Structures are given as C-alpha cells and as structure tokens.
Amino acid sequence: MEGECHFLEGNIRAKKRVNYTKGLLAEVKIEPERLKMFNMGASDAKEFAHAADEMTKIAKEFGPSPLKKIKNRKRPAIRRIQ
Amino acid sequence: MIIAERKTFDEIKQIVGDAHKILIVGCGTCVAVCMAGGEKEVGILASLLRLDAKREGRELEIIETTVERQCDKEYLEPLAKKVSDADVVVSLACGAGVQFLAEMYDTKRVLPGLNTRFIGVAEHEGMWTQRCMACSDCILGETGGICPVTICPKGLLNGPCGGTNEGKCEVDNEKDCAWTLIYRRLEKTGGLNNIKKLFPPKRYDVQTKPGKVIHPAYEKGEGKAHE
Ligand code: SF4
Numbered sequence: 001m002e003g004e005c006h007f008l009e010g011n012i013r014a015k016k017r018v019n020y021t022k023g024l025l026a027e028v029k030i031e032p033e034r035l036k037m038f039n040m041g042a043s044d045a046k047e048f049a050h051a052a053d054e055m056t057k058i059a060k061e062f063g064p065s066p067l068k069k070i071k072n073r074k075r076p077a078i079r080r081i082q
Numbered sequence: 083m084i085i086a087e088r089k090t091f092d093e094i095k096q097i098v099g100d101a102h103k104i105l106i107v108g109c110g111t112c113v114a115v116c117m118a119g120g121e122k123e124v125g126i127l128a129s130l131l132r133l134d135a136k137r138e139g140r141e142l143e144i145i146e147t148t149v150e151r152q153c154d155k156e157y158l159e160p161l162a163k164k165v166s167d168a169d170v171v172v173s174l175a176c177g178a179g180v181q182f183l184a185e186m187y188d189t190k191r192v193l194p195g196l197n198t199r200f201i202g203v204a205e206h207e208g209m210w211t212q213r214c215m216a217c218s219d220c221i222l223g224e225t226g227g228i229c230p231v232t233i234c235p236k237g238l239l240n241g242p243c244g245g246t247n248e249g250k251c252e253v254d255n256e257k258d259c260a261w262t263l264i265y266r267r268l269e270k271t272g273g274l275n276n277i278k279k280l281f282p283p284k285r286y287d288v289q290t291k292p293g294k295v296i297h298p299a300y301e302k303g304e305g306k307a308h309e
C-alpha cells in the first residue's frame with residue numbers, strides 16, 4: 001500500500017515519477033490515462049486481477065494505441081541509432 | 083552550477099520543424115546534475131520526438147549523444163561526423179554550450195532544447211535555488227556569506243528596506259528577507275559590525291558584457307611578471 005513500501009518511501013517516489021511520465025505522454029498527445037500505477041502487496045492476487053480488469057477497461061475505452069492506428073495506415077520508418 | 087529546464091515539447095517541435103534527421107546532444111556536467119540535459123534527458127526527448135512522429139506517421143531519425151561538457155572545444159570536436167549527418171542539432175546544454183556548438187559547426191542549425199535559468203545550488207533532490215548573479219565583484223565576505231544581490235529582489239546593498247516584515251520580504255512574504263538572513267548570520271559569526279557599514283554603489287562597470295577572463299598564467303607573451 002502507498003507509503004508501506006519494502007523500500008520505505010519507494011512507492012511514493014514511484015508515484016511522482018509515474019505522474020511525471022503521464023505529463024510526458026500528454027505532451028505528445030497520447031492519453032495519459034493509459035498509464036496508471038496501482039499499489040498492492042506481492043501476494044495480492046485479487047487486487048492484481050482488479051487492476052488488470054481496470055486497465056483492460058481503460059484500454060478498450062480509448063481504443064488501439066494512437067501509434068498503432070498510424071502503423072496500419074502507413075508505416076513510418078523510425079530507426080534508433082545510439 | 084548552472085540550472086536549466088527543458089523547453090516545452092511544443093516549442094522544441096516547432097523550432098525543429100520538418101527535419102528528418104535530428105541529432106540531440108546532451109551535456110554531462112551542470113545540466114545533467116539538474117536533470118535537464120544529461121544522457122537520460124536526451125533519451126527522454128528522443129523518445130518524445132519519436133512517439134510524436136510515429137503518432138503523426140512522419141519519418142524521423144534521431145541520433146542521441148552526450149558529451150562531457152559543451153563549453154569546451156575538445157569535447158565538441160569528435161561530434162563532427164554526427165553533426166554533418168544530421169539535418170538539425172538540438173543541444174541540451176546551457177546557453178553557453180549551445181552557442182559554442184553552433185560556433186564550431188556554423189553551417190548547421192543548432193537549436194536550444196533548454197531554457198537556462200540561473201547559477202544555483204541543489205536545495206534538495208529535484209529542487210534548485212538561485213544563489214549568485216555573477217556580478218563580478220563579490221561581497222559575500224561582508225554579508226555573512228549570503229548574497230543580497232541575488233536573494234534580495236531589489237538587490238539592495240544596504241538593507242533591509244522599510245518593507246522587511248518579521249524576517250519575510252515585502253515583495254513575496256513566502257520568501258525570507260535577505261537582509262534579515264544576513265543580520266542573523268552576522269550575529270552568529272560575530273560580524274554584526276558589518277551591518278553598520280555603508281556599501282558604496284554597486285560596481286556595474288565590472289559587469290560589462292560579454293565578460294572575459296584570462297588566467298594570468300595563460301596570457302599571451304611572457305604573462306604578467308611577479309613584482
Ligand atoms: S555578490 Fe552575489 S552575485 Fe556577486 S559574485 Fe558574490 S554571490 Fe555572486
């Protein structure tokens with residue numbers, strides 16, 4: 001649960017990072033709601049199943065990823081070079 | 083160190099325009115520490131640009147690289163090939179680094195990805211505050227190590243002003259009055275006599291732009307003889 005992390009305040013920090021990442025997604029016009037953080041115990045199977053259901057519902061609501069939609073129309077050539 | 087922040091994605095996207103091949107150059111010194119322009123931030127910006135291009139069905143190629151410092155030529159020279167291959171270069175250094183990179187590769191469009199904010203310190207993780215305006219005539223020795231030029235919104239050398247309010251500043255009552263801080267520090271360090279000193283007007287003549295510093299040991303000719 002929030003604040004009851006094995007790494008002390010780790011999940012509170014993670015929450016801030018996730019919120020920051022949602023902001024990044026919004027900047028490139030990808031629905032930030034597609035990313036969500038859930039807190040649960042390692043053996044909390046029920047909680048996990050609920051979270052998976054909720055995410056499935058969210059994904060269905062928004063439909064396919066805006067990146068995929070484009071891919072079907074015309075495949076952009078994107079290469080990553082380090 | 084120099085503190086900076088990333089420009090909004092919209093602004094970066096707009097200045098990059100319709101470039102197909104972008105080189106993003108990070109800087110591994112100040113701006114890496116303030117989490118604005120280091121290797122990780124280069125990666126984040128590159129990902130944002132890629133996601134955006136993919137969403138819009140545009141072709142885009144991004145090259146990521148981070149150098150030790152962009153304000154030293156020797157770190158910029160090895161970038162020649164990467165720069166020449168790219169349509170535009172986005173530098174995630176402070177304004178000085180961007181200019182040095184643009185000067186070295188002056189036939190290429192070199193664009194800033196950051197807004198350079200100030201010289202400051204890490205107050206705590208993820209938070210930086212301004213401490214110095216680089217006034218070229220440091221008076222910290224007289225003010226208990228607290229800079230009124232920077233911390234006092236009016237830059238008063240002979241403070242406090244009439245608006246000091248129980249330790250808070252009249253300009254913003256969330257902020258401490260610089261001159262109350264100075265008084266308290268001088269009190270602690272046995273230097274309260276300084277508060278009675280009248281500072282002469284600030285020497286703006288030493289702050290003319292652009293500044294230039296030559297280390298005496300590196301002056302042309304023999305250098306300055308010790309007399
Ligand atoms: S007086 Fe303040 S602004 Fe001037 S050099 Fe010293 S710290 Fe920087």
Ligand code: SF4
Pocket residue numbers: 233234235236237238241242243244245246247250251252253258259260261262
């Ligand atoms: S209240 Fe203090 S910090 Fe604020 S303007 Fe006056 S002297 Fe400067």
